[in-house]
Amino acid sequence: MIRYLSRRLVYYVILAFIATSLTYFLASATFDPRAQYSQRNPAPPVSVVDAKLDHIGVNDKTPILVRYGHWVGDLAHGDLGQTIRDTSVNQEFWPRLGVSLRLLLAGSIVGILLGVLVGVWNAVRQYKLSDRVTAVLSFILISTPVFLTAVFLKIGATQLNSTLGFQLISFTGEATPNLQGGLAAIAGDRFVHLLLPTISIALGSIAIYSRYQRATMLDVLQADYIRTARAKGLRQRPAILKHGLRTALIPMTTLFAYGFLGVLTGATFTEKIFGWNGLGAWFIDSVNANDVNSVVAYTLFSAFVVLFAGFLSDVLNAILDPRVRTQS
């Protein structure tokens, strides 16, 4: 089991490296970092620009393989290089990662938990009114882009605030700047700021997950072993929860893992709309600035998230399914 997982891990790391290297070549070939400097007014002398680009490691006059070699060398020391503005990528990256995770994690977790719950509930009450209503709602939510949901939520919150006459829900940034007060006040403030982004992310996830969970659960409800569990004398609910849900979750693990990716991609919008300074926003800015190293760093990060998601789904799978565990 451990060997199985560690073999998977090594395999994933190699894949991540290949994906990132490809991005490096692609970005280096298509971006024009020189323009970032030479188009300044007044244009700096070529030698100055060259020196700057050399320092950052993106000078197009250096052969690409040499640049790549330097980049790999730095990477081996955990150094992601310099941004186009000659600041450390590492320093830009980590704080933003924190911001993104704070924004996305709560929504994803709520999305998974409620998605499973709603899915099971729908499956058990198949074709009842609740099942039909949830189905319609889910399809509406699935076909609504995140930014639209977010905008609607913002409008709703604004109305609520104005009806109440005070700012109950805040939705710009992570926290109120220069807030005075104790720990409780700060925590409350953060919570209030997190509310809308979390809901907007969770809604989409709940919609998708509940549909899948409903389907896997319906399969399982027909299974012979549920009948066996009932024949032993288990009541309906424990039979379904104990014998059905665990099995129905197995195929969901892959979906959860990769679903988080979807959330991450969607984060670009969510961050912009709610004014959080996260990775998604940074990525867009970096592409606009022809910033090779930042874009590559972001790709490296996404590759790791993809692979980590894959790894996580393997681990979850192995935990939930003994057939996987004993297989090798």
Add this chain to the structure above:
Amino acid sequence: MTLTDSSTSRAAGGDVPLLEVSGLTVGFPTPDGVVEAVRGIDFTLRRGEVLGIVGESGSGKSVTSTAILGLLPPTARIGGSIRLDGTELVGADDRSMSAIRGKRISMVFQDPLSAFTPVYTVGQQIAETVRIHRGSSKEEARARAIELLEIVGIPDAPRRVDSFPHEFSGGMRQRAMIAMAIANDPDVILADEPTTALDVTIQAQVIAVLRKAQQEAGAALVFVSHDLGVIAGFADRIAVMYAGRIVETATAEDLFTKPRMPYTVGLIGALPRLDQRSGQPLVPIPGTPPSLLNLPTGCPFAARCPLVTDECRSSEPPLAQAEGVLGGHLAACHHSDELARTGADPDEVFDLPELEAGALDGVPRDERETVLHVDGLVKTFPLRRGAVFKRTVGQVWAVDGVDLDIREGETLGLVGESGSGKSTTLHEIMDLRRPEQGSIQVLGTDLGAGQLDGATVRRLRSTVSMVFQDPMASLDPRQPVSDIIAEPLLAAGTPAGDVARRVPALMKMVGLDSSAASRFPHEFSGGQRQRISIARALAASPRLVVLDEPVSALDVSIQAGVLNLLRELKAKLGLSYLFVSHDLSVIRHVADRVSVMYLGRTVETGAVDEVFEHPLHPYTQALLSAVPVPDPARERAREHILLPGDPPNPTEKQVGCRFRGRCPVFAMLGAAEKERCATEVPLALPHGRDGQDHTAACHFPQEKQLV
């Protein structure tokens, strides 16, 4: 209904019925109307009694057992009464039913792999049954699970208790299922086709365990099966179901010797028997069971019954005491007195088809042309492991020494349990390629002799054709029947005009109406579909037809018709068959010669009557003794050899005899003789009686009479 003979009230409780079912009806509403799956069933069950319920698919037998457990889907409409010790179960709420399920009434299901939750260990699942009803601690429940696994004969139970269901073999899973069923010493055990998916030697083990468990728990057993033969040996009483009703019920002996309802008579006659010489046609019951949706008035068997009169078509006969039999022998037939008068011989009640004599019947074997000759065939598969990078870690010896010889106009029955390499052998033959080792000759053409040219391969392809087990899976659902049958003809380049003439002729030959040519496979019944497959196989006028379990998906009454057809076609067209089946009774009935395989090797070969009556190899003997004979008195008197364990995995090239791990003869041998079995591969040598072409691959063959 009451039981008047008291032969079965041997356990405590005397005459008080334990389970009393009366007027039970179950209907399933569908958009087209209500499917009346069970239409009024009455029976009583006493403590310790074994009741066999027999019926074909759709007869309502499984619905009945599910209804007793109260596990029908909520949409089902249930009427009548089911009483356990006087307590009404129909309409009881889920809480009180849950208290009864698994404690007073328990169930053994058909497919033990899907009946266990894959994510919990076998021990956890058995322990759960104990804990639900006894509130025991985890440790106590686990100890009880181990004890139960020991009762059902799982070796090394303290360790195996932590295995997951997929780590058990089919037979072991079914034992574990039985362990779970007896966990709380139930009063009633319902077993729904508990051995249907299992090989015969494993079936025999499981039935023995079920009997033992039932006796140990002092429970009554309801054994539901489609197979009259399996039930014959150990049921006290048998109830035959047809179209949602019990049509006849009697003690096992009485039912077999004095059936009083034409359907039962037909069922008995339709069963191929292990203990009867081949040569007789089987009793085919014409037609198919009626649809339970909008059933016409009158006797539901009327459309298929040879004794039908106008009375039958206008009123449905009640289940009533039959004539000339023991009290309690009930039959639902207007003319059961007629059966009492004539003696109810299936061959006379039903129209027995005349079997034409084949043109080759008198010709001795040696003078017939050899159609297929296989010698020392070997086929290995690489054994791969690894999740991402597969690597070969060994070899599976799927076939390792198979010899076959089929002459013109002859049927060779190929017998073996799952994993014996039957399917691989067929594959190798149908592939028409050079075998890995050994030789295959089709009508004198050696497949090993260099590259065969295209014309030869094409000629061989039309010489050998195949019929598969599952007709639904082997017929393209989007093609009309005429196209399906025409396919081999077109492949052989037959002109369109000839094809158009041949197809209706072929359909007629297999007993199908040629006006149905434009219909699609799903519009036919299972038996008809198999007839379509046969017509397709015969299209290109083959010499040899390979039949892979051709009747095992069919109900007995339908199976008989298909088997008769195959014999008729063989005689008419001078065909040879390679007939693969796990069912030895079928083989005895259709085959001229038989070849028995174990773990990739041919272990015994000979004329079918000779092998069945004078088996030499210990494995053949065990197989034969495991097949139940549909005759209660005989079945109880027979010797049964129970093989221990399951066949091993063929992942090693075996030295010595592959059967020795389970061989009862080996177990009794002296050290020097054991050594010989362990080191020297037994060759197929003639060990049989004088003048018999009968070989067995065993160092110590000893004839035994078992059927």
